[in-house]
Amino acid sequence: MTELIYFMKKLHNVAGTKLYANFIGMMLISSIEGVSIYLLIPLLGLTGIFNLGSLTIPFLDNVNSIVHQIPERIQFVTMITLYVLLVIGQAVIQRNQTVLNTRIHQAFIRSLRLSTYRDLLQAEWKLYLRTRKSDINHILNNELVRIIQGTSLAMKLATTIIFTLIQVAFALWLSFKLTLLVLLCGTLMAIFSRRFSRRAKTIGVETTELTKSYIAGITDHFNGIKDIKTNMLERQHYNWFLALCKQLESNFTKFAKLQTGTQLFYKITSAVLIGLFIYTSFEVLHVSGGELMLIVVIFSRLWPKFITLQNSWEQIVTSIPAFTSLMDLQKECEEAKEFELRGASEELSIRMQSDIECHNVSYRYDLNKPDYALKDVNIRVPANSMTAIVGKSGAGKSTLIDLLIGLVRPESGEVLYDGVPLTAHNTLAHRRMVSYVPQDPFLFHSSIRDNLKLVDPHAIDERLWEALRFAAAEDFVRKLPDGLDTIIGDRGIRLSGGERQRLVLARAILRRPSILVLDEATSALDNENEAKVQAALERLKGSMTIIVIAHRLSTIRNADQVIVIEQGRVVQQGAYHQLSSETRGTFSRLLSYQEAGLNS
Numbered sequence: 001m002t003e004l005i006y007f008m009k010k011l012h013n014v015a016g017t018k019l020y021a022n023f024i025g026m027m028l029i030s031s032i033e034g035v036s037i038y039l040l041i042p043l044l045g046l047t048g049i050f051n052l053g054s055l056t057i058p059f060l061d062n063v064n065s066i067v068h069q070i071p072e073r074i075q076f077v078t079m080i081t082l083y084v085l086l087v088i089g090q091a092v093i094q095r096n097q098t099v100l101n102t103r104i105h106q107a108f109i110r111s112l113r114l115s116t117y118r119d120l121l122q123a124e125w126k127l128y129l130r131t132r133k134s135d136i137n138h139i140l141n142n143e144l145v146r147i148i149q150g151t152s153l154a155m156k157l158a159t160t161i162i163f164t165l166i167q168v169a170f171a172l173w174l175s176f177k178l179t180l181l182v183l184l185c186g187t188l189m190a191i192f193s194r195r196f197s198r199r200a201k202t203i204g205v206e207t208t209e210l211t212k213s214y215i216a217g218i219t220d221h222f223n224g225i226k227d228i229k230t231n232m233l234e235r236q237h238y239n240w241f242l243a244l245c246k247q248l249e250s251n252f253t254k255f256a257k258l259q260t261g262t263q264l265f266y267k268i269t270s271a272v273l274i275g276l277f278i279y280t281s282f283e284v285l286h287v288s289g290g291e292l293m294l295i296v297v298i299f300s301r302l303w304p305k306f307i308t309l310q311n312s313w314e315q316i317v318t319s320i321p322a323f324t325s326l327m328d329l330q331k332e333c334e335e336a337k338e339f340e341l342r343g344a345s346e347e348l349s350i351r352m353q354s355d356i357e358c359h360n361v362s363y364r365y366d367l368n369k370p371d372y373a374l375k376d377v378n379i380r381v382p383a384n385s386m387t388a389i390v391g392k393s394g395a396g397k398s399t400l401i402d403l404l405i406g407l408v409r410p411e412s413g414e415v416l417y418d419g420v421p422l423t424a425h426n427t428l429a430h431r432r433m434v435s436y437v438p439q440d441p442f443l444f445h446s447s448i449r450d451n452l453k454l455v456d457p458h459a460i461d462e463r464l465w466e467a468l469r470f471a472a473a474e475d476f477v478r479k480l481p482d483g484l485d486t487i488i489g490d491r492g493i494r495l496s497g498g499e500r501q502r503l504v505l506a507r508a509i510l511r512r513p514s515i516l517v518l519d520e521a522t523s524a525l526d527n528e529n530e531a532k533v534q535a536a537l538e539r540l541k542g543s544m545t546i547i548v549i550a551h552r553l554s555t556i557r558n559a560d561q562v563i564v565i566e567q568g569r570v571v572q573q574g575a576y577h578q579l580s581s582e583t584r585g586t587f588s589r590l591l592s593y594q595e596a597g598l599n600s
C-alpha cells in the first residue's frame, strides 16, 4: 500500500491539474451512465410496461412530476431524445477522457523512465558490480509497464469507489432497507475476498521472478550465442526456455483463474441474492411490480460495482511487486549516487602535472570475505610517461586501474592525483582526464562516424581520420565501401576483434585525454598492427600519461616503468630492462613462460 501511495504521489507531481480534470471526466462518465440507466424507468413507465403513478418512491415521484409538465404528445420523444443526448454526451466525454488519460500516463512513464535512467547513470560503479544488467533491463521494460497499469487502475478504483458511494447514497434514498441489505452482503463478500487478494499478491511476486529470469536468460543466451552455436548447446538452451515459458504460461493462467473465479463467485452470489430478494419481496412482503423493478435496478447497478472493486484491487495487488522492484532500485541508486547529471560539466578541466600515487591501498570486492583483490599497494605513476601493469590472470591489474581512475574507492589507504587525495567530491573532475580502452571494446550498432563522434560531437572528418591513422585503423576504414558511414553491427560484430580494438583506441585518442588507459587493449592485434599502435603510443609519450595492462610482454618493451602484481600485492616495480635482469623475480618468470610459449 505504501508503494502504491508513493507512486500515486509521483503521478500527481507529473500530471498536476490534468489529473483532476481526468478524475472529473471519469466521474462525469460514470454519473451519466448511472443517470441514463435510471432514466430508463420513467421511459419504461411511459411505454405502459408498468404504471409510474403506482410507485411511491421519491426519485420516481420527482421524475414523474417533471415528465408531466411536458406536453403529453411529446413526452415520449423528449425522454428518448434526452436519453440519446446523454449517451452521446457520455461518448464524447469518454473519448476526451481516454486521450487525456493516455497523455497523463505517457508523461508519467516518460518521467519514470528518465528518472530511473538518470539515477542509474549517476550511480557509482559498485552498483553495477552487484546488479545484473538484465535485472535493470527488466525493471526498465516490464516492471515500468506494470507500474503504469497499477497506477492507472488505482485511479479508476478511486473513481469507482466515489461513484459507488454516490450510488449507495442514491440507492439509500430510494430504498433504505434494501440498500442496507445489499451493503451488508457486499461487506461480507469483501471480507471473504481477502483470501483472493492475498493469492493475487503471491501470483504477482511469482510474475516478477519469472519475467526477471526470462529477461536475464535471453540476454545471457544471445550475448553468448557464438558459444552456444559453436559448442552445439542449442538443445540445452531450448529446453531451459521451454520450461520457463511453461512456468510463465501457468503464472498467467493462475491469475486469469483467480480473476474469473472471483467474478464467478460474485455472479453466483448475485444470482442467488437477487432470486431471494425477488421471492421475499413478492411472496412475503407482497410489493408491487414497480417496486420490484426498483429492486432489480438498484441491485443490478450496485452489485457489479463490488465485482469491479474486487477485480481492480486484485490487479493492483499483483503489480505491487513491480512497484517494490523499482523503489528498491531507486534506493540503491540513491545510496550509490556519485554525481548530479544535471549541470555536470563536460570539460576536460584538469590536466595532470606531476603523478598519481597509491598510498597503502587495499581493496576487497566483498567486505564479508577475507580475500583482498589488492593489499597494501604503494605505487607512483609519473605524468606524461608510460607505465605498464603486469601479472598473472586474477592478480589484481584491472582492479588497480579501477582504483586509479576512481571507479571504485579503496577500503583503506589513499589514491592521490598531483598530491591531492581522490575523494567523492573530486573524483569525477579527475576521471574526465581519462580515456579508457577496455579489452572487450564497447561499440554501438551505428556508423563508424557516430561511434567516434560520441566523445566529440563537433569533431570534423579530418580529425576523425587523424585519430584513425594514429590507431592504425585508417587503412581498413578506407577500404570499407561506406567508409566512415559503415554500420558496424551490434557491439561492432561486423568488424574483427583487432579492428574493433583499433576503433576504440581511435575514439579514446579523439578525446585528447591527459591519461590514456589501455586494459589489454591491443591483445587482438596482429604483429604488424600492434607495431603501428606501439609506434603511435611512443609518439604520444611525453604529451600524456599512458597506463597499459598487457599479457603479451613484448608490447610493453617501451614502457618507462613496469609494475608487477602477484595475488593483489605489488612484488616488483622498475624499468623493463632492470626487472628482466632480476632473474629470481616474478617478471623474469613471466618473461620466461612467454618465451617458452606457455600461458601465464
Ligand SMILES: Nc1ncnc2c1ncn2[C@@H]1O[C@H](COP(=O)(O)OP(=O)(O)OP(=O)(O)O)[C@@H](O)[C@H]1O
Pocket: 129, 365, 366, 373, 391, 392, 393, 394, 395, 396, 397, 398, 399, 400
Ligand atoms: N566484480 C567482482 N566481484 C568479486 N570479485 C572480483 C570481481 N572482479 C574481480 N574480482 C576478483 O578480484 C581479483 C582481481 O581481479 P582482477 O580482475 O583485478 O584481475 P586481473 O589481474 O585484471 O585479471 P585478468 O588478467 O584475468 O583480467 C580476482 O581474484 C577476481 O576474482
